Amino acid sequence: MEYSIIRNLIVEIPQVPGNFAKVVSVIGSEQADLGDIETLKIGTHSTIRDISVQFEDETHIDRVVEKINQLGGGITIHAVSDDVLKAHEGGKIHMGSRREIRSLGDLRRVYTPGVANVCKAIEKDPEKANYFTSIGNSVAIVTDGTAILGLGDIGPVAGMPVMEGKAVLFDQFVGISGVPILLDTSDPDEVVETIKHIHKGYGGILLEDIGSPHCFEIEDRLKAELDIPVMHDDQHGTAVVTLAAILSACRTAGVDLAKAKVGQIGLGAAGLAICRMLMAYGVEEMYGSDLSDDAKDRLEKSGGTVVSSIDEIMEKSDIVVATTGVQGLIKKEQVREGQIILALSNPHPEIKPDDALEAGAAFAADGRLVNNVLGFPGIFRGALNARAKDITYPMLIAAAQAIVESTRDGDLVPHPLDPNVHVAVTEAVERAANTGLVQ
Numbered sequence: 001m002e003y004s005i006i007r008n009l010i011v012e013i014p015q016v017p018g019n020f021a022k023v024v025s026v027i028g029s030e031q032a033d034l035g036d037i038e039t040l041k042i043g044t045h046s047t048i049r050d051i052s053v054q055f056e057d058e059t060h061i062d063r064v065v066e067k068i069n070q071l072g073g074g075i076t077i078h079a080v081s082d083d084v085l086k087a088h089e090g091g092k093i094h095m096g097s098r099r100e101i102r103s104l105g106d107l108r109r110v111y112t113p114g115v116a117n118v119c120k121a122i123e124k125d126p127e128k129a130n131y132f133t134s135i136g137n138s139v140a141i142v143t144d145g146t147a148i149l150g151l152g153d154i155g156p157v158a159g160m161p162v163m164e165g166k167a168v169l170f171d172q173f174v175g176i177s178g179v180p181i182l183l184d185t186s187d188p189d190e191v192v193e194t195i196k197h198i199h200k201g202y203g204g205i206l207l208e209d210i211g212s213p214h215c216f217e218i219e220d221r222l223k224a225e226l227d228i229p230v231m232h233d234d235q236h237g238t239a240v241v242t243l244a245a246i247l248s249a250c251r252t253a254g255v256d257l258a259k260a261k262v263g264q265i266g267l268g269a270a271g272l273a274i275c276r277m278l279m280a281y282g283v284e285e286m287y288g289s290d291l292s293d294d295a296k297d298r299l300e301k302s303g304g305t306v307v308s309s310i311d312e313i314m315e316k317s318d319i320v321v322a323t324t325g326v327q328g329l330i331k332k333e334q335v336r337e338g339q340i341i342l343a344l345s346n347p348h349p350e351i352k353p354d355d356a357l358e359a360g361a362a363f364a365a366d367g368r369l370v371n372n373v374l375g376f377p378g379i380f381r382g383a384l385n386a387r388a389k390d391i392t393y394p395m396l397i398a399a400a401q402a403i404v405e406s407t408r409d410g411d412l413v414p415h416p417l418d419p420n421v422h423v424a425v426t427e428a429v430e431r432a433a434n435t436g437l438v439q
């Protein structure tokens with residue numbers, strides 16, 4: 001069963017023993033996936049509950065609703081609400097102020113005429129902008145909309161909910177102001193020029209969901225030309241977290257990663273960066289496959305070995321990572337006993353972890369668990385704290401190691417809401433940045 005829709009059932013249940021169990025049992029018997037349950041109202045005779053459920057499709061919802069309504073005894077569904085859409089009403093972020101204006105004195109300090117002195121101080125010594133403005137704590141989240149999750153080239157405006165989501169994570173996990181920037185061009189020259197012209201307002205640039213191959217050129221050029229940290233999240237944020245998950249799996253399984261055979265399906269932004277990161281870490285046998293000859297050439301130029309089919313990757317590899325955006329690409333029959341399988345495409349993986357485990361995999365995870373959310377917030381916080389001008393490989397490796405050290409034995413990665421992991425990544429990246437400065 002592939003769940004793709006979340007809905008909340010607002011159900012009134014008369015207070016008769018066993019009634020609630022009847023509702024839950026309909027959800028279970030129809031193979032819908034029960035989530036959070038919230039009690040909205042306890043009345044004299046009945047209780048109203050908000051039950052979050054994942055469904056396969058619209059007809060699946062209709063079937064469950066009909067069966068619950070047929071239970072009788074006063075059990076009634078009052079509404080089927082889409083909480084995901086509701087959570088996006090009005091957008092998820094807004095620009096707020098850090099100073100209140102309650103008096104004319106406040107106004108004159110925060111705005112004119114007082115502000116002019118601050119402007120002059122910064123004009124005299126531009127470094128002062130780090131103290132007297134929000135620039136050093138702001139990161140532009142830039143997309144051209146060409147590879148929004150695995151949804152493809154849906155354009156920057158349709159990608160805005162993802163960019164707002166990244167901004168929410170920046171704010172809540174590490175206190176960075178993330179500012180979405182939507183580009184209506186994917187031409188590398190125009191993207192680079194545009195970012196160069198706006199970069200002065202930001203302490204760093206997070207490139208997000210910019211597809212391959214143009215993402216490689218855009219990132220390389222910006223890193224060379226700008227004196228603030230630039231990172232393409234889908235490449236390096238993903239590679240960091242993938243390396244961490246693989247290291248944790250190897251630790252539990254007692255496998256030496258450098259000696260393992262690793263296969264990467266999909267050699268786009270995420271896939272090629274994962275291969276490069278694993279090879280930099282010492283993996284000697286790195287296989288990859290893609291539909292695009294150019295993508296395969298890039299792997300070969302980076303030192304990996306191209307194989308002709310997914311069958312061959314599955315056959316050869318101890319560890320398989322997939323980032324193709326293609327739901328269900330890996331079949332259960334292709335899974336080998338004891339394999340580590342990370343099917344990382346969002347919103348739907350190449351193989352569901354349960355299916356991979358059932359087929360004999362030793363470890364399996366999807367892109368909800370092994371997700372760059374564990375990396376990019378702390379990587380930027382660490383880089384901004386250190387006033388780093390770049391995000392370097394040693395900083396990324398330090399981030400991966402911090403994630404491994406924050407992972408409980410037997411798990412692949414930490415829980416994304418564990419604040420310790422973001423602190424650990426921040427500190428490790430800051431340390432690595434400062435060490436780099438001393439060398």
Ligand SMILES: NC(=O)C1=CN([C@@H]2O[C@H](COP(=O)(O)OP(=O)(O)OC[C@H]3O[C@@H](n4cnc5c(N)ncnc54)[C@H](O)[C@@H]3O)[C@@H](O)[C@H]2O)C=CC1
Nearest residue numbers: 149150212266268269270290323324325345346367371372
């Ligand atoms: N879990 C996570 O943190 C992350 C997951 N991803 C996911 O990875 C997927 C790819 O993202 P990007 O690398 O940014 O996109 P991309 O467009 O740069 O790369 C996708 C690559 O997959 C290849 N591909 C497509 N179908 C294939 C097939 N049947 N066999 C072999 N190769 C195939 C394409 O030719 C392309 O090279 C998306 O679904 C995205 O959500 C990306 C970044 C982070």
Ligand SMILES: CC(=O)C(=O)O
Nearest residue numbers: 149150234346371372
């Ligand atoms: C998580 C993420 O960045 C992606 O799926 O594109």
Ligand SMILES: [Mg+2]
Nearest residue numbers: 149208209234
């Ligand atoms: Mg992304």
